[in-house]
Amino acid sequence: MNKKEVTKPMHVQVAERVIEALKAGTAPWQVPWDAGGMPFELPYNLQSGKRYRGINSISLLMSGREDPRWMTYKQAEESGFQVRKGEKSMMIQFVKTSDERTKRDTTGKILHDELGKPITEKIQLSHAIVRNAYVFNADQIEGMPKLELLKPVGLWEPLERAEKLIASSGAVINHENSGNAFYDPKKDAITIPHKDWFSEGHKYYATLLHELGHWTGHQDRLNRDMGKGFGSESYAREELRAEIASMLLGQELSIGHDPGQHYAYVESWISILENNPFEIFSASMDAERIFGYVLGLEKGKELSTDANELSVLKAPPDKTVNYLTTGDKIRYNGSVYEVLGHLKQGRLKMLESLNGNAFTLSQQDKLYSALSFLKTQMGREQTQSYEYSNPERSDDRATEINR
Numbered sequence: 001m002n003k004k005e006v007t008k009p010m011h012v013q014v015a016e017r018v019i020e021a022l023k024a025g026t027a028p029w030q031v032p033w034d035a036g037g038m039p040f041e042l043p044y045n046l047q048s049g050k051r052y053r054g055i056n057s058i059s060l061l062m063s064g065r066e067d068p069r070w071m072t073y074k075q076a077e078e079s080g081f082q083v084r085k086g087e088k089s090m091m092i093q094f095v096k097t098s099d100e101r102t103k104r105d106t107t108g109k110i111l112h113d114e115l116g117k118p119i120t121e122k123i124q125l126s127h128a129i130v131r132n133a134y135v136f137n138a139d140q141i142e143g144m145p146k147l148e149l150l151k152p153v154g155l156w157e158p159l160e161r162a163e164k165l166i167a168s169s170g171a172v173i174n175h176e177n178s179g180n181a182f183y184d185p186k187k188d189a190i191t192i193p194h195k196d197w198f199s200e201g202h203k204y205y206a207t208l209l210h211e212l213g214h215w216t217g218h219q220d221r222l223n224r225d226m227g228k229g230f231g232s233e234s235y236a237r238e239e240l241r242a243e244i245a246s247m248l249l250g251q252e253l254s255i256g257h258d259p260g261q262h263y264a265y266v267e268s269w270i271s272i273l274e275n276n277p278f279e280i281f282s283a284s285m286d287a288e289r290i291f292g293y294v295l296g297l298e299k300g301k302e303l304s305t306d307a308n309e310l311s312v313l314k315a316p317p318d319k320t321v322n323y324l325t326t327g328d329k330i331r332y333n334g335s336v337y338e339v340l341g342h343l344k345q346g347r348l349k350m351l352e353s354l355n356g357n358a359f360t361l362s363q364q365d366k367l368y369s370a371l372s373f374l375k376t377q378m379g380r381e382q383t384q385s386y387e388y389s390n391p392e393r394s395d396d397r398a399t400e401i402n403r
Contacts, residue, residue, distance in 0.1 A: 009360040010093055014059045015277035021062055022270050028061040029243040030266075032258045033250070041068035042251050046138065047075045054284045054355030056092040058244070060135075063090055067147055069138040076136065081143040089134035095356035096129045098122050130340065130351055130358035162205040162253055165298040171215050173208070181207050183214035185226045190215060202255040209249050213242040213290045222289055222334065236268035237283070244287035249294060278365055285355055289334055323372065324348055324361075330371045337371055 021027040033040040043060035044051040046069040052060055060070060070090075073083050103111045103119040111119045138144045166173070172189040181192040190211045198204040217224035217238065227235030243259065250257035272279050324330075328339040335354035343349055348361045348368075361368055 009277075010059075010091065010357075011055060011281040011359045012277045013091075014055050014062075015273045015280045017062050018058065018280050019270055019273050022266050022273075025266075026062075028058060029247045029257070030259050033256055040251055040257070042248070043068050043070055045069075045075075045135075046071050047079065052092065054288055054357050055281050056355075056357075058280065058284050059092070060090060063137065065137040065139055067138040069144070069147065070135040071138075071141065072133055072135050076141050081141045083136050083141050087136055087140040089136050092133050092135055093356070093358050094131055094133055095351065095353075095358075096125065096131055098124050127340075128338065128351055128353075130349075130356075159201065159205050159253065159255055161298070162209065162255055165253075165294065166205075166208060166212065169212060169215070169294075169297045171212060181211055183211045185214075185218060188215075188218055203258060205253070205255045206246065206250055206258055209253070209255070209294065210242055210246040212294060213245040213249070214238065216290050216293045217241075222286075222293060224286065224333075233268065233272060236265045237272060237279070239265045240269055240272075240279075240283045241286045241290060244284055245290035245294075248287060248291040252291070252295065276366070278359065278361075278367060281352075281357060281359055282367075285335065285352065285357070286333070288355055324368065324375065328371075328375060330374050332367075332371060332374060337367075 018027055022030070042051045043057055051057065052070070071079070071081075073089075076083050100120050100122055103121045105111055113119050138147065172187075174189055174191045175194045176191055177197075178191070178193055179197070181190075183190050190208070192204075192208055192211060195201075195204050198207070214226070216222045217226050224238060224241070225234045227238045229235060247257050249255075324339050326339050326341050328337075330337050335352055338351045338353070340349040340351050340358075343360060346363050349358070350361045351358050
């Protein structure tokens with residue numbers, strides 16, 4: 001990673017690589033895989049065992065590495081491994097909401113435990129801090145044990161977990177003797193071919209869960225812009241979110257992922273990302289929301305958002321009606337956007353709470369207009385008082401979500 005590339009916001013770097021991959025047909029969600037072949041795994045941190053989320057996951061997937069395991073240099077050393085000399089790292093971003101410090105007594109003397117080790121304590125930071133981290137793939141690390149992947153057996157076994165999840169959604173699903181699968185927002189119903197139209201069981205479930213991803217966009221659920229029909233930009237944007245979410249769900253449930261006819265959207269996706277690089281951040285963030293909502297169904301827990309708040313966002317004005325400033329915390333589309341500081345040329349350093357991603361926002365971006373409009377509607381006092389931390393997640397999880 002050269003110095004010029006590092007100076008670009010992370011979402012711009014990733015968007016540029018996604019555009020190249022789309023043109024080559026190698027974007028992560030363009031590459032089909034199925035449960036009958038070798039398992040596909042999303043990038044995860046070997047030390048914590050947690051997968052990377054949002055834009056970090058997309059970035060690492062496009063690194064060209066087959067091994068899904070990643071570690072920082074320090075983590076590799078702590079585990080008894082060694083990063084090979086000359087290997088280049090990949091940048092990720094994470095949010096730090098707490099810090100660890102050595103405990104001292106009233107005189108300032110360091111306190112020790114029974115074994116003579118300094119006692120540490122966790123303290124909460126007054127505001128979240130965005131940090132860059134640099135990780136290496138297992139292929140770049142000496143001493144790393146070989147990755148063992150077990151090939152699944154059985155091509156047409158009803159997937160119990162997928163069945164339970166779909167049934168618990170309560171979605172209206174119509175089976176027809178047709179080769180088309182789609183979600184109709186007006187009828188709030190999914191149409192899909194009968195099971196025996198599919199050559200293998202996991203393909204049926206993968207297709208159905210893709211449509212269930214669209215189903216989450218209904219105004220009574222995650223309330224996304226579902227598009228104005230095939231060929232519109234908003235329609236292509238929704239398909240991008242559903243495709244990334246399908247990839248996440250396919251790995252989680254081991255049911256595979258098949259891009260099918262969604263190659264038709266490639267040119268639109270390229271155009272969207274060229275005009276607005278921030279879209280890859282938004283799409284990956286919305287895909288994580290779809291993923292969380294769908295998985296929440298099996299636990300009877302819908303990750304819904306405030307309907308009144310979202311109704312304000314249906315038609316944000318074209319012009320900015322208020323300026324954003326340091327300290328603003330604004331709820332938008334199920335997350336919280338915080339202004340961390342001002343940069344040159346009127347740009348802002350921003351933090352999005354759901355996935356812990358940091359990015360740069362300019363006044364020309366559509367997101368700026370939406371956030372400033374919301375700030376006007378809700379009033380500065382309300383936005384400032386909103387608690388940063390997600391009530392569904394502990395501070396520890398927020399800290400580690402992208403590590």
